Amino acid sequence: MNSENFKIIAVNSNNIQVEILDSTEFDDQFSLGSYIKIPYRNKNEQFAIGIIENYKIKNSESEDPQTAANQPTFVIDVKLVGNLDETSDDYKFERGVYGIPLPPQNGIALLTDDEIKKIYSSNLKEKEKFTFATISNNNSICVPVNGNKFFNKHFAIVGSTGSGKSHTVTKILQNAIQSKSGQYDGLNNSHIILFDIHGEYKTAFTNSNVIDINELVLPYWLLNSEELEELFLETEANDHNQRNVFKEAITNNKKSKFIGDKKEKDKIHYDSPLFFEIKEVIKYSKNRNNEKKQKDTNEVQWIDSKNNTIIFGNEDNDILFTELMKGLGTATGTLNGKLINFINRLESKINDKRLNFLLGEETRTATFSQCLKQFIGYTTDNSNITVIDLSGIPFEVLSITVSLISRILFEYGYYYKKMQKVESDCKTPLLLIYEEAHKYVPKSSLTKYRASKFAIEKIAKEGRKYGVTMGIISQRPSEISETIFSQCNNFIAMRLTNPDDQNYVKKLLPDTLGNLTDSLPTLKAGDALLIGESIILPSIVTIDRCNPEPSSADIDYFEIWKEKWFDVEFGDIITEWTK
Ligand SMILES: Nc1ncnc2c1ncn2[C@@H]1O[C@H](COP(=O)(O)OP(=O)(O)OP(=O)(O)O)[C@@H](O)[C@H]1O
Ligand SMILES: [Mg+2]
Structure with a gap:
């Protein structure tokens, strides 16, 4: 569209308001999350880049009667996010802007698809690119993140129930275990431990090392x-x-x-x-x-x-x-x-059968090394992902179970590093995924959460140095310990409907993209605001579909209800229940 059609009407530090003078001339699509570029006055081919955070139709009564006819006039709120240098072929994009040229300069335009693609692709080395999403208002544009920066610090995925968190985790991990540098057969060297509180990930990772309460051996004598x-x-x-x-x-x-x-x-x-x-x-x-x-x-x-x-x-x-x-x-x-x-x-x-995984006979003969190996995938069939199915663990021991496993993994990282001749050498970086993290690292200071909170907070504060990072997944971010969240460097914020959670996320986001979070209640399932150190431009994205899926998909209630009456085998359910 004609770039003369944008006019800056207000500037307030990194926020600007831009009026679209004549929307009849507007033939490009724009929506929340679209990018615009504003040329710098004295720097050729250099632009301030902004992201559309909000837009409204201008009140026509008080404005120029010529535009008030029957065409709406838009005012868009833009958050400036960085600086683009188009002089060289590799579009150089940097966070932070040098300020806005005043008086406002003509030549403001929406970034074209090609320009966005160039920004994403030329600011990341090929070997660092890790992709699991596309731009939500244009699914032909892939959004790569810096894979090293994404995994080497902690990340958080937040969103209300049904917003697509579990599917997002699945997609990220499926891509991670499939990534290989060069050609070789067999597994890559990723080591992921997933605390699966609802037992839903078994179906998503068919070759994973799944440990449920019947297989878990967690010797009580390893407890601190x-x-x-x-x-x-x-x-x-x-x-x-x-x-x-x-x-x-x-x-x-x-x-x-x-x-x-x-x-x-x-x-x-x-x-x-x-x-x-x-x-x-x-x-x-x-x-x-x-x-x-x-x-x-x-x-x-x-x-x-x-x-x-x-x-x-x-x-x-x-x-x-x-x-x-x-x-x-x-x-x-x-x-x-x-x-x-x-x-x-x-x-x-010790007589409680449900605690056999912790106090039963097998825990007496198990060795420390067997116990450690089961969690990092060094089993008879090695495995990139270990899914720890916590769904059968009695609630009163959930905290110490998570705490003990987390602590063992942290200490593994710690002692492995201590042993290395070269300080920075980490051979097996681990990623720990905590689903429904608010259940074991809540803000609450109750003793029943003390152990898991302590262990996970320790990883949040020190894990990075020892190659132990985590992904925190939660539908109630405002209920999670702040220590944990404040250590996360990358955020995937999905649809969030609770105002407390929205405000909390707003405060925590590193890019101070406050208003963008206003779009959180309206995101579709699978859409997310992707923000953080690993991503070039903060973006509203659609997460790619995972395959296979976790068993958390929405149930087709209405269709199931319309079918003929179903005879339930209650006996089987009771057997499972009481076993
Ligand atoms: N990228 C996507 N595109 C379209 N639909 C999606 C996408 N990701 C997830 N969904 C759909 O959203 C629904 C809920 O997904 P999911 O189970 O991942 O939500 P959740 O946030 O983990 O919910 P909960 O907090 O209850 O565990 C599923 O039916 C899934 O098919
Ligand atoms: Mg889920």
Whole structure:
């Protein structure tokens, strides 16, 4: 269209208002997210680039009567995003603008498709390009991002239910595992761990390593002190007796099971990732609960079930672990009778079938290395993606499950780096995807979220350096810990209808493209605002369709309802339910 047809009517730092003088001359399409270019006064072929954030029809009464006839006149709000240099073949685009030429210059125009394509393609090296979307108002234009910058810092995908987050995650990961430099057979070297809270990704990654509650082996002895206490103690009760006995029993039991020299043994502490036998910890606690002492000497004494071992004091912890002892003496010991609730809790946990993945027999024989390998895809059939299906995990242990796995993966990155001769050498960068992240890293300070919050916040703050980054997916961004979000460098904001969430996202977006987020409630499923360090121009995009899809697609209610009455096999459902 005729470039003389645009007129700048207001400038306010990086926001400008442009009037379209005669919309009859307008033959190009423009919509939210379209780009315009404004020539700099004294710099040939250099332009300020802006993105249309908003438009309105001008109030014709107060304006020039000639344009008021029956043709609407538009005023568009434009956010300036960068500076384009068209002098060379490789259209150089930079973030930030030098200011707007005043008085406003003629020659303002919409960027053509070709120009947009050139900007995207010439500002990224071919090997860095990673593409999973097209411009939403022109699907013939692919929008590549810088693949290194996208994956080497954390990213977030937010949007209301049904906005297309799971499909977006799927598309991104499917493209990532298919990308190869050069020609070779077999897998590439991507390592992705997906925390799948609804069990919907199995169908999307057919060759992935899927671990559900029946296959998961997550030994309780790898839990750290916080996680152990969250699982076994009444954390809110703050009972020092329980905590002290528990800590003492675990530390001593780890030492007694340790095979190695004394110097190493002395270094063992409560948090050491070493085997201990939880059943012996229970025996120990029962013994301490029977504790009696001699009134005159204050000495604690026990006798074993065969009446032949008498121990004085606490010197011989090993014996306390193996035999059920009776307290002797003339007075009750300090702990006598005080540990009953605690022991009941321990016993009910180890008898809880649902916690077999954490406390069952297999967790005793599993090795640390097996446990680690299952999560990063080094299994019999190696795999780029490990889908951890959390759908069967009881809610009360969800936080420690996520925490333990996240922590193991972070520490893997940490120790692997420590071992490397060259500091920057990271052989297996990991990406951790947290679906429905508000469920385990909420703003809430409740103890039940403490473990997972702590572990994930640590990755948010330090993971990048050790090759452990994350993708945070959420339909309630305003409920997620701010520490997590503020560390994200790339955002895919999909349709968001809740005003709290919209405002929250608005504040967090790095490009201060505040008003663009006004379009968030109106986006179609699969459309998104793509913003961040990895993308050249902030863009409203349509995410490419994934194939195969996750099992999260909308249900065709009406069509299903119109079919003949369906006989449900209730027996099968009950079996599945109670298994
Ligand atoms: N790129 C796309 N183009 C068109 N439709 C899409 C696209 N991505 C997703 N959809 C459709 O949107 C619907 C919801 O997608 P999806 O399950 O990914 O949403 P979600 O944001 O993950 O929802 P929830 O928060 O409930 O998990 C699906 O039926 C899917 O087919
Ligand atoms: Mg989803």
